Amino acid sequence: MAGVRLEAITWDRLGDLLAERLLDLEPADGSPWPRIAxxxxxxxxxxxxxxxxxxxxxxLGRPSLVVGTEGFLRPASLRLEHGRRDVDAYFDGWFDTGALWREVFGPLEPGGDGRVLPDLRDPATDRATRSPYVRLRPGSCLLLHGPLLLRHWFPFDLTVHLRLSPGALRRRTPETDHWTLPAYERYEAETDPAGAADVLVRADDPRHPAWSG
Incomplete structure (x- = not known):
């Protein structure tokens, strides 16, 4: 993040500016559905x-669909195979990237039918949600949110990374989840999400974000 100039902003203003940016966003691969991380x-x-x-x-009159990766967790029997606090499993095997490709990104490829599954599995019950498919009409935006997104080669047309300093990440992560922190250290080292993202948001102070877009 060295050398990046960040400007103070409010969350509401940030949301407005990003939405305005998406109005003119045209996917490079010719898909009619912009995909944003x-x-x-x-x-x-x-x-x-x-x-x-x-x-x-x-x-602004532009439809969108918000999808969270927590709805695409792999079954507990698979992701917890090596215990509930296995960092490598969290980094590599918690999220069902195959299902995301199949049920979310595949239908939004050029020539796709736009029929997206918004979630697959309830993270609390570990059971299938049986949610109905949502058909996105051309021009609708997919807004996918979650951790560790920029390491999977998903076909995003715009990427937004919300960064926490190591200290802020530790403070704001529940103590019961501190075992996941090494995964984010590895993510920083291997992927450099702050440098790779199109838009960087510093979120150390939840009341006063800053951004560079």
Whole structure:
């Protein structure tokens, strides 16, 4: 993040500016559905920003669908095979990336039918949600939020990374989840999400974000 100039902003204003940016966003691969990542640890609350952008898009007359990766966890029998606090499993095997490709990104490829599954599995009950498919009409935006998103080669047209400093990440992560922190250290080292993202949001102070877009 060295050398990046960040400007103070409010969350509402950030949501508005991102929504305005999406109005003119044209996918490079010719898909009629822009796909946007809101990447960040749960403590950074990337889903909140995705919802703000969705609301701003509604005001502007642009439909969107917010999808969280927590709805695409692999079954507990697989992701907890090596215990409940296995960092490598969290980094590599908690989220069902195959299902995300099949049920979310595949239908939004050029020539796709736009029929997206918003979630697959309830993270609390570990059972299938049986949610109905949602058909996105051309021009609708997919707003996908979750952690560790920028390491999977998903075909995003715009990426937003909500960054927490190591200290803020530790403070804002529940103590019962501190075992996941090494996974984010590895993510920083291997992926450099702050440098890779199109838009960087510093979220150390939840009341006073800053951004560079």
């Amino acid at each position: 809101f990447d960040g640890a749960p403590a950074a609350r990337p889903g909140d920003l995705a919802e703000r952008v969705a609301e701003a898009l509604r005001t």
